[in-house]
Amino acid sequence: MTEPDLEVLRAVSRRVLWLSAAIVDAANRQRPNDTGVKVGGHQASSASMVDVCVALWFHELTAADRVSVKPHASPVLHAMNYLLGDLDAKHLPTLREKGGLQAYPSRSKDPDTVDFSTGSVGIGATATLWAAIAHRYVRSQFGAGEGGGGAAAGGRFVSLLGDAELDEGAIWEAVADSQVAGLGELLWVVDMNRQSLDRVVPDIQIERLQAMFSAAGWQVVTLKWGRLISALFERPGGAELRERLEAMPNEEYQRMLRADSVEIAERIMGESGSEDLQALLQSVPTAHLAAAVRDLGGHDLGLLVDTFGSIDDHRPTVVFAYTVKGRGLPTEGHPNNHSALLTEPQMRALADACGTSLSDPWAGFGDDDETAKAAAELCVRRAEALRRPPVAGAERVAVPLELGHPHRKPISTQAVLGRLLADLTRDAPDTAARVVTCSPDVASSTNLGGWINKTGVWASSERRDWFADDAERVLRWSEAQGGQHIELGIAEVNLVGLLAELGATWSRWGERLIPIATLYDPFLARALEPWSFGIYAGGQSILVGTPSGVTLSSEGGAHQSVSTPSIGLEQPGCVAWEPAFAQDLEWCFLHAMDSVGVPGGTSAYFRLSTRPVEPALARVPEDPALRERRRRQAVAGGYRLTDHDPADEQVVLVGAGAVMPEVLAAAESLAAQGVTAGVVCLTSADLVFRSFQQRGDRDAGVGSGVLDLLLPPQHPAPLVTVLDGHPHTLAFLAGARGDRIRCLGVTEFGQSSSLTDAYAHHGLDAGAVAGAALDLLGR
Template identity: 65%
Template structure:
């Protein structure tokens, strides 16, 4: 965060003194009707612009004061800057005031630019949705979050933002998720608009353009993005003029592109003699030159506009006819701060395709730091806050004073609060899941192939549960074994699509697209995949209709998808992510397609349970348990790491006796089980995870031949075992039951451990601490290379010979 002296960020005094007229433009005594959005939305009442202006002035004060109170109004023993973004908030004040108080309906959902969270809280306070006691708690424990949080803030927040680009795209995926729910559950309420408020620097994020370009998005007429085009990022003024390129990129993706550039005062000047030249001069300026103009004293603006390279007699005549203050006000008259212009632009949005509005604004609008290239995280000094209070007509001794009772502003806030009131969402419960599906898993099969079988078995055994399952993949549906499921359920799309291959008798995958399918195919963009799966996993709380989303992708790309998926979990999305194929088992593909760190990533991810079953029966049990944990309050996402390696199912030695089989199931869903019965005379215990179990069991047989009594533990979820360990050692009352530890690692008999997995060995290193065992951890720590499976395992030291030698070394044989 920048620590900048106040005097550097102080604007010229003549500009500060004329704030009330220069920033707001001429007040229009007329009124403007707002237009309803969404098929069943009621229009807000007509809004008086002077009243709306008074509210935005109060919002500007409150948003600035919220940040000021966090940094100057409470004890700070650490001495660290609390932070906040007064300038970034100020540029959004007009946009958000006009939306909330003259445009939104109760059906609309809106994502707010991360650094504008104080504006959201200020508006919610004026609407009675936030208790005033919270206004001093920004970035404090139990208070207002640093960025809007749907799950942690005390007031209404529709989307969590803060991870740049991810929060901006969330309404896009929420719009698709709502359409999906409506197509399968018609009783779901009709939507309003899904709105994103984002900064222009946020458009640097690749996640934004991956989402914008998805083919289904161009048909979402309920989608509206408003870009706060303040032409500044964290460190600098955005170089050159990029607006034409950005407009072209949106237009090429099928979006309606609108621009709210100049305010009415400046547009009136454009109609005067020399006005055309003034427009050309302002629009040909680089971003840097315009920002420098904002920091220029009034008496120097004439000379900067009439630079040496400007040869226009008409422009000179127009400029000379304005005094310094008038010219300063004119160049600041941007459309993003003109309430009438904003409302007119909203009404022009398309209902047939998504719309993006580029609203030109000033970063730090109305503040002493206005337009400074380093104002991103700069804080107003106490004297500057007093100056702002004077300009805005606020008593600094009573910063949180409500609007005067009976005033037009207070009445508009009350009417808006009633207008935006939302009915309580009643959540439909997911039907109870069975604990097993009745298949006896035999032969040789991979866990990836078992996933396909599982989905078909679920549809047969629990059709009402399967009805809520939706699968997704980024163009890898067939290679992740979803083909059978797709053949039975079809592919979902925003609208019906003609099947040109319906008469092709040779095709194996029946790719029929329509509004009743249960698989969604995206392009090769993992960020899009997890963005959509998070919103599909949030429909239980948004619309009351829970879905059970399962997304498949290649496990090496879990890392690429991790940050947006993790943020989706933070924001309340509950889903299942399946990474397959995993590890080095896809050996001929070489290092490019071999995942190493994903087992520990899964173990470390909050709000998620990581699984890596070795056998088809384990996958069935664990997947049912994971499905039972999503789509409800307090639910938990899941990550499954699966393999293409076929494994002999007989190696699991699952009991035939129903009682013993149920005990095995309970252990499997608790995190693991012993394949060999516990023997107090064991010399060493081999612990394996996932597709490496054949090597672990072969190593055990070889050790027995050598006279070593070796036991075998198969872990289905090292994550759950670690949590059970934490609960036992720290006395936590939350987390999984720690009794599973006594079942697989009895404290009465410490035994050396050899752990093996097709992933980084540190994932299982904690097992030695459960009872203080000596431990050797085998796994993959280096990039691989193309090879057959045996050579690849030997290369990484996870083959049978390496396991046997590690055990012998450990017990000193």
């Protein structure tokens, strides 16, 4: 790579600073707004990151690199994309407007190139780490991509994050994962502006942060001072100057930046400065000294370029780049500048300083001087260097509708999952080749053992299996590059972070994966926010929560999930499933697999159980046509288990998941008392709710009519709903026909007990279900 012309880079930096500020200004001060609601933006947070970004985009990055930009620097990303010809000027005034530039970088909603969605603090930063692993995985499975097929050669995976993001636990869960220390392609740059939203961060904590990264095997580089002030450090009194500045609390340093330039020398001297320090300060012109104390490493373009070009790529690297929040703005260093917006006079002064005009804010570089011409030429060259070929369409895989193995013995849905995956390698090898599983140290206890024995555990390099000759071993934990299971430590946030990036490889590199992760269902809530954000960011995957509910009776309240059914129903971009029977799970799971890793696809959440259930209770038709009809109903959300005329039903029992045997037993009990009860088995309350919402929609092509099949509108009857979760999950069914309803479920923490005692305690046993039906009938 050629040596940069620093003067040209500085010209580009000034223009990016201006554009990022002008994007926010246009959204707030120039766009009509009669709502009284502030539009907002982050001019100061953007300004501190400008020089780091310019050094990367306009010198260092290649087309193969992928970068996550801190949420509050999104205007900088859009400003650079505009200069590089990747964003039309019409979008620049549209920040936070419908259809315009998003508040934070969005891979799916912004009109320009965004590599990673950010906005959920800490989660966007760690995404590069999981993307690096995902990229290594697809290359090890499908080749390097030359000659067609396989993932494209990878570059660096770069995260630009604010220092306040390091307060997030998600950062440290990811940094500490054992696989990360070998990711030499990983580069994080921390914007050390030492301000958060509310305050100047007190104390000096860089040593602690450096030690934490170093202990995790990272290379740590700190850019504290630029070359201008470093030259002063070499002069007599310079060592004391450096010692004084580095001993300053963050608040004192920030206050010095806000003082008149003639006060700076006095503030540095304090009460104990030596004669040598005084002589040095007196020898430096006031303007030069004011510039020097602002000359931090994160603003020295030459130092940044040299640093990025010389990083050891054999281990992950973190660069702590010291910056000033609001650098170059009138709000520079102010403790309350986070959301501050420049006034019109301040914007005009900034335009003058940056060599542009508020009346023509989006003007490009002119040709009135050599530097401007060179800057325009640099933009053209870098645009060409960063241009990426279109991502090839991912290979289409024909996922089978079913595997065809009969389910005859009582079996839990969790065990069915293990059997399905193990059978997939034999019955549908092309589909199996695209499957990758992962878990947070619960692979064996969530029935992935058979799959792992057949496919192996993935590792970036071969590892010796010291138990290969142990005849008593049941789980063969062979780690190699060809394995298809990725094991993580006990960290559910890491699990869903990796899941999201494995689920994005089809759109990043044209390689489809079908990622499947298992975790204990009660811990879904622990991973909820990053899981949801991963779906928002475009990751398509299948998350399996198992075991679930008070059905896991002996494990006690700490492992009995209650709220997860409604969480799944409420999660955008995802279909929630809770099949009761083995055949239902097979159909629904294969259907969900077919929807993952494809344009317009969707994620899935399965809530499974360890309770063995008799398959015959499902009454799967033997006739091929009727069997296919049942399959279609199962993947649409549910089916009726009773075959009598709905007009004859006095009450309808609606169940989902592990409690279906109790629902059917209750129906038999009611029949013995002369009450005809219909039985509805839901496989997905989520899809049934969507059918409910879409009833009467004027768009004839929208929605599914499954609700009308389950609860025919012409035959109203009281409803009893039952599931091993919070009862409000199915309460919406009362609105389908205006029926009276009783919702049974779990509303309190459980305790260790037998299954029979647990169901009786929470009112999920057959007697409670039948009793609720009789209550509704007034009997």
